Amino acid sequence: MASEIRMPAPVCLIENTEGQLVVNQEALEILSATKNPLVVVAIVGLYRTGKSYLMNKLAGKNKGFSIGSTVQSHTKGIWMWCMPHPKKPDHTLVLLDTEGLGDVEKGDKKNDTQIFALAILLSSTFVYNTMNKIDQRAMDLLHHVTELSNLLWTVSSPDLDGVEDTTNFANFYPDLVWTLRDFYLDLEIDGQLITADEYLEKSLKLKEGTDKSLQNFNLPRLCIKEFFPIRKCFIFDSPAHWKKFAQLETLRNDELDPDFVQQVAAFCSYIFNRSKTKTLSGGIKVNGPHLKSLVQTCVNAISRGDLPCMENSVVALAQIKNSAAVKKAIAHYDQQMDQKLQLPTETLSELLDLHGACEREAIEIFMKNSFKDVNQKFQKQLETLLEARKDDFCNQNMEASWSRCSALLQAIFGPLENEVTQGIYSKPGGHFLFIQKTEELKARYYQQPRKGMQVF
Ligand SMILES: Nc1nc2c(ncn2[C@@H]2O[C@H](COP(=O)(O)OP(=O)(O)OP(=O)(O)O)[C@@H](O)[C@H]2O)c(=O)[nH]1
Ligand SMILES: [Mg+2]
Known part of the structure; x- marks a missing residue:
């Protein structure tokens, strides 16, 4: 006891x-x-x-x-x-x-x-x-x-x-x-x-x-x-x-x-x-x-x-809570984008639509957790952060598209280059064969999915 x-x-x-x-x-x-x-x-x-x-x-x-x-x-x-x-x-x-x-x-x-x-x-x-x-x-x-x-x-x-x-x-x-x-x-x-x-x-x-x-x-x-x-x-x-x-x-x-x-x-x-x-x-x-x-x-x-004295307390509390609300909203956005975004996207609007949906959820989370956000100071801060992330994703998307296209070109057209070097097409009728092969490879290249916006 x-x-x-x-x-x-x-x-x-x-x-x-x-x-x-x-x-x-x-x-x-x-x-x-x-x-x-x-x-x-x-x-x-x-x-x-x-x-x-x-x-x-x-x-x-x-x-x-x-x-x-x-x-x-x-x-x-x-x-x-x-x-x-x-x-x-x-x-x-x-x-x-x-x-x-x-x-x-x-x-x-x-x-x-x-x-x-x-x-x-x-x-x-x-x-x-x-x-x-x-x-x-x-x-x-x-x-x-x-x-x-x-x-x-x-x-x-x-x-x-x-x-x-x-x-x-x-x-x-x-x-x-x-x-x-x-x-x-x-x-x-x-x-x-x-x-x-x-x-x-x-x-x-x-x-x-x-x-x-x-x-x-x-x-x-x-x-x-x-x-x-x-x-x-x-x-x-x-x-x-x-x-x-x-x-x-x-x-x-x-x-x-x-x-x-x-x-x-x-x-x-x-x-x-x-x-x-x-x-x-x-x-x-x-x-x-x-x-x-x-x-x-x-x-x-x-x-x-x-x-702090009473007058400052609400301001100080608002600072703490609103910073935390921004952090929480951004963490949610990052986690959702990480989970749902596969780079490169086929089109720019595919990326922007996903960003838009995650942005809305992030702002909703901020609103739920924010407190006395005078002049929407913290909401604007959140919007700036989300905008920067969007730009960053757009750049990453272009880079991913570029890398994917380059890799595909190399994989598909690389053997043709070798054949040209070996002189396979340097014979009568070779030019026709070369054109035919090129068209075939081009078609194969275009059939490949998720090349993104840098597609040639
Ligand atoms: N009008 C009124 N007086 C009360 C009540 N309860 C107690 N008192 C009387 O009010 C006086 C103060 O009572 P306390 O209990 O010392 O009041 P307190 O709120 O503790 O006062 P502080 O310690 O100075 O903050 C005493 O004379 C009590 O007898 C009540 O319900 N109404
Ligand atoms: Mg007393």
Whole structure:
């Protein structure tokens, strides 16, 4: 039986002091000793929105992750609490509570983004905690940081199969759970009651059309759907009268709003029953030592500056993905031409038709894999490469035709040359015989297939 870890209280996993992220050795030692597969649940959201309180509910405790009752942001860095999984034998549940985003006193968006990205990369279930409703700002933030996490993963995880495969987010992306706190709206659209999940899906619904504003509307939604194919939404009433918030930790369930108690129970049940084991590409089930090295890899990459600031991240990601898309398209074209083209071709259009078909497939592959190809920069690059390959094939075709024709001429007319040298035709009637033989050989030459365009 694998080791079980019981921590009486959370420890800091990643310290965040003056904008610098430092991994805490004590937490790494705990991870080293945790050999069970891990289910990692991380929570992220704006500061002062009840994240730590909700994570304590998952731990089944009133106290644990520290809760602040003032307006000052409370949790700093990322805190970790490991415990035996309540539903999965021989699995460890790892709760990660993160520093709140948007603290006005801190005012450091870049540092916020780093913590957000780490939570995405380290977790198997990622809880995105927002207040009241799903709004565009929360959606944009999730979209940008998700892109960024993907970029960080792309540039800093040598274990992956290569850039092309990073589009396969399912390998390492967590499931998304969107929690809406102090939700006071009616879940109703056009007079129809809807579920919280339907509300989330409705918010992520794409609009039809191609104009720029629609594209801007659709892009974050498309990306969130692509990154997080498994999504769930929970709404929560306010836990109690606001005057009781300062002592919330000490309140028993019967002193809390009963709807809130029920909503927390449904949330915990989903997390315990549905959250997956953290898995890396290749199906590696992450245990403590794996998570330890993942933490170190990600924090080192961030410290090295591999995580660009948010504004540059999408551009950088687009560069990486589009270069990979060009490579993939060209590889497909080369492979298809190699398989189907036999030089020399009988006619030029035979070659051009085949090139055209492979070119179309290559462009289709590029389109499928490209991302935000502004001004079609990379598509044009692909077209230039394909054009150069076409010219190259045309030249090769001429050369192949030339070689084949020369070889045929030599093989067919060579013996005639010998006969002329031997004087076989230097006799009466020889000229007629020579003409007859020449016509015969010419006919044989013309009968030969695949001489190409250099045929004389
Ligand atoms: N309005 C409201 N307040 C809550 C809720 N849950 C907890 N609180 C209170 O909000 C305050 C902050 O709670 P925390 O759990 O520390 O919030 P946090 O998001 O972890 O805050 P940071 O660590 O600063 O990011 C405390 O006074 C809690 O009692 C909730 O669902 N709604
Ligand atoms: Mg907190």
